[in-house]
Amino acid sequence: MGSTIIPIPDGDWEKDIKEKRKFKFSCFPTTISFLEENKVYVRKWIHSIKVGVALVLVSLLYFLDPLYNEVGDNNAMWAIMTVVVIFEYYAGATLGKGLNRGLGTILGGGLGCLAAILAQKIGGIGNPLIVGAAATYMRLIPSIKKRYDYGAMIFILTFNLVSVSGLREENVIQIARERLLMILLGFAICISISLFLFPMWASDELHDSAVSRFKDLANSIEGCLEVYFRFVDAKESQQTAQQPKGNFDKCKSVLQSKAKDESLVNFARWEPWHGKFGLFYPWEKYQKIGEVLRELAATILSLEGSLLSPKEPWQNLRESIKEPCEAIGSTLAWTLRELGESIRKMRRCESEISIVPKLKSVREDLHEVMCPSKLGKLEDTDGLAMASFVFTLMVIAEKVEKLVKEVEELGELAGFQQN
Structure with missing residues (x-):
């Protein structure tokens, strides 16, 4: 059988390739200008994806059996709550809220454990009342409210939860330590993603x-x-x-x-x-x-x-x-x-x-x-x-x-x- 020869004009294929390359590279300025004009929406999408990644990572405490058996259901929930609560749009807001939460949890948990132990030894609920009232008053001071309001709120919440639960739980120190570790884990995930993955300053x-x-x-x-x-x-x-x-x-x-x-x-x-x-x-x-x-x-x-x-x-x-x-x-x-x-x-x-x-x-x-x-x-x-x-x-x-x-x-x- 004879072969069919299709003539191709000289230079047309080179012209087609150049046109395709020209079209391909001409798209880049258009894409860049589109991203510049819609910078706010792009940054919102980036923030949403970052929050999703943080939630996926912290949810591994539930998905992986070895981690779940180690931390338990109640403690794993504290890590997820930490991510949801402290992950903010700006890196500084996330860092400030996380440090406030960590400091408030440590101080509130420590004093709560002390109040719980004293309540078990000598009885009474006067200590939580005095400490909670003092913390609430300090929260109303303008200089503290402006930068540390969230930390003061977490302090009051943690102190009351730990001190009240200590009246019924014998291993209150162990519970406080486990929950603090979960909060620190959630905080570490949030800060790592917020600071190192397309940070918003x-x-x-x-x-x-x-x-x-x-x-x-x-x-x-x-x-x-x-x-x-x-x-x-x-x-x-x-x-x-x-x-x-x-x-x-x-x-x-x-x-x-x-x-x-x-x-x-x-x-x-x-x-x-x-x-x-x-x-x-x-x-x-x-x-x-x-x-x-x-x-x-x-x-x-x-x-x-x-x-x-x-x-x-x-x-x-x-x-x-x-x-x-x-x-x-x-x-x-x-x-x-x-x-x-x-x-x-x-x-x-x-x-x-x-x-x-x-x-x-x-x-x-x-x-x-x-x-x-x-x-x-x-x-x-x-x-x-x-x-x-x-x-x-x-x-x-x-x-x-x-x-x-x-x-x-x-x-x-x-x-x-x-x-």
Whole structure:
């Protein structure tokens, strides 16, 4: 039988292979961009998988007969409960909660055993009552409640369980020791997975969120000034010149960041050395910077009334201060971005050389804008409204100067590198 020869054009197969390779590698940038855009959801899935792995490992106490026969049903349950209770999203939160649970269990179990032995010897239930009341009172102290509330709760719970069970059980010390070992086993599994398997650091999120807020507020200042003086170039009417909500959405999110900052700072304090953050990094300075950022955001939000005011009657008056105000806004926005970059790169900002002179020039320009020759008579309604707008810019400049000092202190305490 004769063979059939199928002609293949020269170069087509090479072209097909190149196209396939091109398509294959072109998928990587798309995948990376998708992961960046959905970072929050990806991290949530990673956390869920980590919790599942921890539960599978601790469940081996039930699945493997030698381990089950060794620890027993009741004690194995304490290990599973420990994993479920202390495994948190951030590594610092898991470590802090685990240490609180371990310390509370040890102290509560030890004192509970002592109370149980005394109760068996001399009788009475006065000791658990006194110790439990004292521990509950200490739990209400703000400094203890802020960082050790969970440990105090576990102490009270463990102390009462051990001391009360000691009235009926003779081997209370052995029971306490076995349960403590199971709790330590669950704690070890949680910490190992949380720290070494795609760790989620609260310190990184606190650091990155602080940097992003500087940029957001800088954009808000520029956006507000753009809207306020837009009529000069576009000659828009009152109906078409509407305030973009995006200018204030970021400010509102900054105002609502206090609770998140406090929790992230608390978690970051528990985290071990990692990456660019040492053991004694001054996380409390991020709280101070966050407070000033919230004050600045509230001041920027106060400009909303000026943006909603009618524009047509004030065109000439606004046009007279347009150029200096826009220059002032650009300087303030530039300063905020410089401060954010200083924190992001962990380097000292040359405030005395570049930032302070520009802020001083801003103050001089604002005082010049406030003169009656530019704003008109203060008795005039338009003049008062414009003076209020310029005065708000002065307050914003003061908040930015305060931020410069806070970032400088952060750089000194954290040991930021010099340029």
